[in-house]
Amino acid sequence: MAESSPPTLSARSRLWAMLTNALCLLCLLLQLPPLLAMGIGIATLLVMMLSWRQRMPALLRVLLALAMLAAVFMLMGRHFGRDTGCALLAAMLAIKPAETHSLRDARSLVGFSLFAPFAAFLLDQGPLSMALGLLGTVAGLLTLAQLADNEADAANKPQLTNLSMRQRLLAIGRLVLIGLPLMLSAFWFFPRFASPLWGVPERALARLGLSDEMSPGGWLDLMSDDSPALRVQFFGAVPAPAQRYWRGPVLWDFDGRSWTRPRWTQALPAAATSPGSVHWDYQIEMEPTERRQLVALDLPDAAPAGSTLGRDHGLYAAQPLTSLTRWRMQSSPPRTFEPELPPSWRRRALALPDGFNPRTHALARQWRAELGDDDDAIVKRALEMITGSFAYTLTTPLPGRHAVDEFLFDQKQGYCEHFSSAFVVLMRAAGIPARVVTGYAGGYRNPFGDYWIVRQQDAHAWAEVWLPQRGWVRVDPTAAVAPERIYDTLDDRADVAAGGLGGIPRMGDVGDWLRRGWNDLVLGFDASRQQRMLTGLGLPRLHGRSLALLFAVLALAALGGMAFWLARGERERDPLLRAWHRMNARYARLGLAREPHEPALAWAERIGKARPAEAKLVALLSQRFSELRYAAEVGDRSALIADLHRHRPRNHGEQS
Structure with a gap:
């Protein structure tokens, strides 16, 4: 065959x-x-x-x-x-x-x-x-x-086909609803882990964001990216624009071209500080970066749970930031920041490679000879020089060997990467300890949700110089040239550009507000949120095996419900069978339900004995059902389905 x-x-x-x-x-x-x-x-x-x-x-x-x-x-x-x-x-x-x-x-x-x-x-x-x-x-x-x-x-079974799109969507919706209890059980009660469940935790393609290195031209992609880097909610006072510096990696080492952060600084105790009278309390919601570096409003008072505070007050998470994370922090502008600088750190903060930038070294020596031991005066002289003849632009040629000389004496234009690097080299050449600090500056308030958004394009680099009795002091040479780049928020600029129509809701703000709500309800549901939910349900604090056992019980219950409803749906997928079962339910209320083993014609005969007035009609309906359902006879299915739906048992008065 x-x-x-x-x-x-x-x-x-x-x-x-x-x-x-x-x-x-x-x-x-x-x-x-x-x-x-x-x-x-x-x-x-x-x-x-x-x-x-x-x-x-x-x-x-x-x-x-x-x-x-x-x-x-x-x-x-x-x-x-x-x-x-x-x-x-x-x-x-x-x-x-x-x-x-x-x-x-x-x-x-x-x-x-x-x-x-x-x-x-x-x-x-x-x-x-x-x-x-x-x-x-x-x-x-x-x-x-x-x-x-x-x-x-292809199998000539037209009774199973020709469903409308609406009917198919309704059927799929029922399937989704059947699986919903299992999904919610897994989301709410499955034990939360600190690390991903998949086996390849590192990304082949690094995300844009702050890194431990700053090289010429390396920030251009970052400064053209308008995606959010972090969202901030303040509890109480909000810092003024001039104080809205978000501290990230601190770069100490310079090889003539690139600045890098020594990895071991994060393992050393934080340097001593004396907080100022102003305090800011806030929560940062950080987008994933695949790195451990955190940012904080300059200067963090202490490390939040799950992180450490390095010697230069850089914050580092215990685990790579592979998902959205939230951090509650407090910061204060310091009165003093490491007022006593150990000799080894002073040497590191003065180190410069040999054979680079001779004109910068000559200018620094000249200023030192003219101004003596007054470090403040040298810092002021450098800022005056930059303010008087420099410009801000993102369009700059790639530098040669003497990058700082070319910037200070030839080009005299650039962006924060150039200004901060040249300023720190100039300070070190003059004998003033200095370092580059990278992070973000600014941010703008989203009126939908009353929180602040700091984007990747707000990435910024500035300088810190060490001055006697004060310690490390922030100096931002870029702000001396282009204060609007630092102090004007995107919110301010949007209002001006709109010609006074800044009250019109911006779709970007609405979209980010919706994204933040998604982050809060879904991505932010971590182990602590899970425990708070269980406490609200009156359950004791569950961990490990207890939580896994609770999830297993709920999952088995959900699977049992799914099996029951799916089996019921298979039995009643045929509209003819559903109509037949509904007629049976109507007679069941009279004590005449069909037994599971009872054929349709035998059931009709039993109804006819108990209710003679309905014997002929029930027998005819049962005969038509049996022929169409089991004998594959040709007939009008739609008419039979309609007759089964219309048929109702008569009341006692009608029986008599």
Whole structure:
């Protein structure tokens, strides 16, 4: 006997499968580098078009796969991490439509496509990723329903097909509601861990943000990125713009071109400070950076829980910031900051490489000879020189060997990277201990939610000089040239640009407020929030095994409910069967329910004996049901379903 051929994949089913693939892939592409994402997107469209009517040649598929692999490793680097793995998944999904020619292939394409939203969540857990992931999942379920219809059509089972889009969406909505208890149990009661569950914690592609190094031109990408770096909520007084400096890495070592932070400074005790009379109490919500560096309003009083305070008052988290984190901090502008500088640290704060910037050294020696031991006067002289003849710009040529000389005596224009580096070199050449401090400056208030946003483009570098009796003192040469770059907030500039229409709600502010709400409700649900929720429910403080046991009990209950409702749905998926069961329920209220083992005609005969007036009608309905349901007889299903819905047992008066 010849084997039956597999069902043919219809054009409609193929289109559904490819649209699902594209939608799921979009969720992942948005998290990859733009150039790579654009290349994979174009390749996906080409593959879909070339393979729509006929199979792509095997050689062409192999060459395309090799080209995609080469592009991924060329743009992502050879280091394997989450980014590289996700990019490889996207590349493979772009080629997968070339193999979609049967129902089995289409189901395989949908199944593999659903990996893309989950991979995207490894890189970003924002509301956009969640929305696209949900759309991709819904599209996948709709496609599977379409493929089932395709198969039913091929098997001549029209009673299972031709559902409207509304009916399909309602069916999928019921499936989502059935799984909702399990999802909420996992979110609320699954034990929270401090580190990620996946096995590749490091990203192949570093996020933009502050680093331990400052090199010429290295900040241009950072200063053109308007994505939020942190959000701040103040409890009480808000610092004035001139005090809104967010301290990050402190750079000590200079090799003539780049500044770097010594790693061991974070392991040493914090230098002594004398806080001023002003205190700021605030909470920082930091976006993930994959690094341990925190920022704080200059100058943090102490390290919050889960972090340490380095010798130069840089803050470092105990674990890399792989997800959104919140930190409650207090800061004060110091009266004195390390007023006694040990000789070893003084030597480090004066160190300069030999053979670099001779004109800067000559100018520093000249000032020292003219002004004597007055370090304050030298600092003032340097600021006066910068204020009088320098300009702020992001368009600067790459420096040569004597970068500071070129900036101070030739170009006389640049941005904070140039100003801070040149100022510190000039101070060290004059015998004044100095260092570069990097972080952020400014920020603006979002009126929706009353919090402050500091963006990556607010990245800034300034100088600290050590002066007798005072210790380290902040000096910002960039602010001396372009105070609007530091002290004007984006909020102020937006009001001016709007010509007095600054009260009109900005969509960007609304979007960030919604993102912050998402962060608070979803991404910020950590172990401490989980314990507070359990306490509010009247449960004792649970840890480890107790919490896992609670989750297991709730998960088993949710799975049991899912099994019951799914089984019930399978039994009553047929509209005819649902109508039959509803008629049975009406007779059950009269004590005449059908027994599970009782055939339809036998049940009708029993009803006829108890209620003779209904015997003929119930027998006729039962006969029609049996023929259509079990004997595959041809009949009007819709008419029978309507008759079953209309039939009602008569009351006692009508029986008599």
